[in-house]
Amino acid sequence: MPSLLEGNALFRGIYCWLAANEGNSGPGPCGEALRDGLLPVGWEWVAFFAAGLGIVMLLINVFLLLVMLYTYMERRLLGRFQARLGPNRTGPFGLLQPVADAIKLLTKEDLVPAGADRLLFNLAPIAMIVPVLLVLAVLPFGENSFLANINVGILFVVAVTSVNTLAMFMAGWASGNRYAMFGGMRAVAQLVSYEVPVVLSIVGILLYTGSLSMVDIVEAQRIPFILLQPLAFFIFIAGSSAEMNRSPFDLVEAESEIVSGYHTEYSGMKFGLFQLAEFGAVLVTSGVMATLFLKGWEGPVLPSHLWFLIKVFFFAFIMIWVRATLPRLRIDQVMDFAWKFLFPLSLINMFVTAVEVLVWEEPTLVQLWAMVGINLLVAVVGIVAFSFVFKRRGLSPSRVTPPLVVVEGD
Amino acid sequence: MLQDYFHHYGLIAIFTAFAVLIPVSILLLSWAFTFVRARPSKPNPVKSSLYECGMRPIGPERWTQFNFRYYKYALLFLVFDVETVFIYPWAIKFKQLGLFALIEMAVFVLILVVGWMYAWRKRALEWD
Numbered sequence: 208m209p210s211l212l213e214g215n216a217l218f219r220g221i222y223c224w225l226a227a228n229e230g231n232s233g234p235g236p237c238g239e240a241l242r243d244g245l246l247p248v249g250w251e252w253v254a255f256f257a258a259g260l261g262i263v264m265l266l267i268n269v270f271l272l273l274v275m276l277y278t279y280m281e282r283r284l285l286g287r288f289q290a291r292l293g294p295n296r297t298g299p300f301g302l303l304q305p306v307a308d309a310i311k312l313l314t315k316e317d318l319v320p321a322g323a324d325r326l327l328f329n330l331a332p333i334a335m336i337v338p339v340l341l342v343l344a345v346l347p348f349g350e351n352s353f354l355a356n357i358n359v360g361i362l363f364v365v366a367v368t369s370v371n372t373l374a375m376f377m378a379g380w381a382s383g384n385r386y387a388m389f390g391g392m393r394a395v396a397q398l399v400s401y402e403v404p405v406v407l408s409i410v411g412i413l414l415y416t417g418s419l420s421m422v423d424i425v426e427a428q429r430i431p432f433i434l435l436q437p438l439a440f441f442i443f444i445a446g447s448s449a450e451m452n453r454s455p456f457d458l459v460e461a462e463s464e465i466v467s468g469y470h471t472e473y474s475g476m477k478f479g480l481f482q483l484a485e486f487g488a489v490l491v492t493s494g495v496m497a498t499l500f501l502k503g504w505e506g507p508v509l510p511s512h513l514w515f516l517i518k519v520f521f522f523a524f525i526m527i528w529v530r531a532t533l534p535r536l537r538i539d540q541v542m543d544f545a546w547k548f549l550f551p552l553s554l555i556n557m558f559v560t561a562v563e564v565l566v567w568e569e570p571t572l573v574q575l576w577a578m579v580g581i582n583l584l585v586a587v588v589g590i591v592a593f594s595f596v597f598k599r600r601g602l603s604p605s606r607v608t609p610p611l612v613v614v615e616g617d
Numbered sequence: 618m619l620q621d622y623f624h625h626y627g628l629i630a631i632f633t634a635f636a637v638l639i640p641v642s643i644l645l646l647s648w649a650f651t652f653v654r655a656r657p658s659k660p661n662p663v664k665s666s667l668y669e670c671g672m673r674p675i676g677p678e679r680w681t682q683f684n685f686r687y688y689k690y691a692l693l694f695l696v697f698d699v700e701t702v703f704i705y706p707w708a709i710k711f712k713q714l715g716l717f718a719l720i721e722m723a724v725f726v727l728i729l730v731v732g733w734m735y736a737w738r739k740r741a742l743e744w745d
Binding site for chain 1: 625631641648691693698709711733
């Protein structure tokens with residue numbers, strides 16, 4: 208693992224401002240500015256904590272502000288997609304709508320149902336939002352700016368986000384409500400199923416980069432992986448929107464079937480935290496997608512942080528677009544889509560990529576573009592072929608819906 | 618270096634502490650609003666009853682019957698998630714390992730794919 212001061216401009220700035228002294232025994236040397244530190248020798252840990260806290264506060268605050276902006280954006284855009292206006296009354300263009308929502312949720316009565324498991328009931332919204340925030344810890348959000356560059360970056364993301372499953376089941380079970388329980392069950396079944404193809408789709412990228420670190424993945428992209436790995440991108444965006452319970456996969460909180468799933472009994476700010484986690488997950492996943500598939504913060508002319516935000520909101524826009532366009536699937540279709548469609552495709556993608564990496568060990572730019580061609584072809588052929596298999600075997604309606612039996616004289 | 622390892626994870630530990638602190642403090646703030654009468658808190662039996670359909674709920678509250686099919690998906694997930702545990706290190710070191718590793722992984726995945734096809738054939742992947 209590289210030293211903390213290496214390539215981490217923000218951390219290095221704060222740390223060296225405080226603790227650049229002779230005999231400094233901290234994470235690494237500060238270079239020329241050796242005598243300008245504010246703290247005496249032996250107090251490096253204070254500088255370490257101060258620098259860490261600084262970046263953490265910056266990340267969390269900016270993130271929460273962006274989530275507010277995103278909720279506004281989603282509601283406005285959904286309005287536009289559905290030929291209506293969307294929120295436009297609170298403040299200029301309705302921009303203060305998220306603030307109004309927050310105040311309303313904070314001052315709503317907090318109801319706990321009689322049969323609830325109180326401890327788990329209160330713990331579930333917290334357990335829901337913590338993993339979403341934790342992903343930010345390894346996300347490089349600009350040139351030389353990240354909190355920690357651990358050598359298992361993307362694995363950390365995958366591991367942390369799967370805690371959400373637990374939180375949903377906790378909420379469903381603790382409510383004591385039947386619908387909430389069903390929602391929790393569905394959440395576990397669906398999230399667990401989509402975890403497999405999503406995790407396997409990332410393998411294609413890892414074969415090219417040979418590193419799990421998010422910073423290395425950004426720097427290894429000579430051409431964006433969205434071109435080099437189109438099939439993996441398709442699997443990742445479909446699978447992760449299923450993991451976030453966004454339509455067309457929002458079976459977990461399908462209001463036409465199970466009221467609103469695992470958060471049926473929640474009200475007030477606990478409900479607000481669930482919503483915050485859900486909208487935050489969209490932004491975080493867009494950030495991960497931008498890092499994995501669209502060169503992260505790299506881009507010409509504009510500053511790198513701005514490029515990262517542009518890419519994040521580009522993917523967020525695509526997700527809103529998908530939500531506004533596609534109708535909700537049935538639960539059996541959702542499960543079939545994971546196990547019979549995405550899973551074999553992700554295995555195919557993995558082996559095709561492995562063979563390519565084996566044939567072209569140090570690819571030139573021309574060879575990379577050849578790979579783009581081959582992978583696009585594989586993606587199109589794979590998706591078309593498997594959708595035929597899927598159509599014939601998986602989804603004939605007579606198999607799925609049993610015919611209604613009418614009992615005579617009942 | 619080991620020291621760098623602890624430094625990076627130290628930052629993540631700080632972040633985790635804050636990530637827990639933020640939702641907890643939001644909930645506490647909302648709770649504190651009760652004392653300045655900005656938030657009502659008047660529970661009664663009707664309000665705190667479970668929502669079912671508007672009528673009084675019938676039967677045991679949490680222990681409803683649920684289908685066996687969830688169990689099948691859990692089993693399948695377990696198999697293929699363990700598979701990914703082996704695939705990740707293989708993918709990272711693939712360039713050094715070469716052709717032999719590819720064949721070995723193909724055999725390994727093939728065994729699991731046979732299991733997956735068996736499950737499909739036995740209609741374990743059907744939701745019914």
